[in-house]
Amino acid sequence: MSVSIPSTATPAPAMAVRGLRASYAGREVLAGIDLDLADGEVLCLIGHNGAGKSTLLKILFGLHPADAGEVRLRSRALKPHPSLMARDGVAYVPEGRGVFPGLTVKEIFTLALWSASLDAGEGRARIDEVLELLPKLRDFWTKRAGQLSGGQQQMVSIGRALLSRPSILLLDEPSIGLAPKLFQDLLTPIRAIQQRRGMSILLVEQNVGEAFAVSDRVVAMKSGVTIYEGKPADLADHAKLLTLF
Numbered sequence: 001m002s003v004s005i006p007s008t009a010t011p012a013p014a015m016a017v018r019g020l021r022a023s024y025a026g027r028e029v030l031a032g033i034d035l036d037l038a039d040g041e042v043l044c045l046i047g048h049n050g051a052g053k054s055t056l057l058k059i060l061f062g063l064h065p066a067d068a069g070e071v072r073l074r075s076r077a078l079k080p081h082p083s084l085m086a087r088d089g090v091a092y093v094p095e096g097r098g099v100f101p102g103l104t105v106k107e108i109f110t111l112a113l114w115s116a117s118l119d120a121g122e123g124r125a126r127i128d129e130v131l132e133l134l135p136k137l138r139d140f141w142t143k144r145a146g147q148l149s150g151g152q153q154q155m156v157s158i159g160r161a162l163l164s165r166p167s168i169l170l171l172d173e174p175s176i177g178l179a180p181k182l183f184q185d186l187l188t189p190i191r192a193i194q195q196r197r198g199m200s201i202l203l204v205e206q207n208v209g210e211a212f213a214v215s216d217r218v219v220a221m222k223s224g225v226t227i228y229e230g231k232p233a234d235l236a237d238h239a240k241l242l243t244l245f
């Protein structure tokens, strides 16, 4: 008689990075990064300017090549490429928002649906879903992105990323140019969406106060390597944070 034994194995992380190295014109900026992003976790990546945080995100979405190391989605090793990552449920919101200033929000979303080759019915359903998740988008739906505030543009950028129903969201410094209160207003719905969807988020942020409040774990980087990993509460004391750098 065969007896089935329940598996006690830890599930593979949503995304894992091993020994990642990268450079620009021969200058090494990532010097061997190991990182796990668990299922349904918000991981906040902090560090000085130039520590390599944005480069890491770019590599994970396939926008910059790694010199060495491995990127895994679940336990599957792959060579990141933007279309491949998008197909596999990864979305990337770059620093600086990247919305087309001359297009209305509606046009930006329509363009994103068109480039994802979704049919009209599915496209409408996706837009309705994002508008339900981020209802404030309705307030400026027909305005040109260039006329929107920084926080509104950031919401457009994140909403556009959510259209693809990602399981992993790579968010590069969404607080740039936002007052702390506006940043908080943006993070609160993101955290709610993340919990509702069970999405994993890798959030690069310098604005630690607000970011830690929605993060499950923090990793600090310095000069291309990770130097600390812990819970936000362990770093709540600002003095302790400064000793890391």
Ligand SMILES: Nc1ncnc2c1ncn2[C@@H]1O[C@H](COP(=O)(O)OP(=O)(O)OP(=O)(O)O)[C@@H](O)[C@H]1O
Pocket (backbone or CB within 6 Å): 024, 025, 029, 047, 048, 049, 050, 051, 052, 053, 054, 055, 056
């Ligand atoms: N396109 C590029 N060409 C050459 N060097 C670059 C390029 N992008 C970044 N670098 C350099 O690589 C290093 C890491 O930069 P990166 O932007 O990844 O750091 P960061 O931690 O995200 O910094 P910040 O917080 O300022 O955005 C820095 O020394 C930076 O000057």
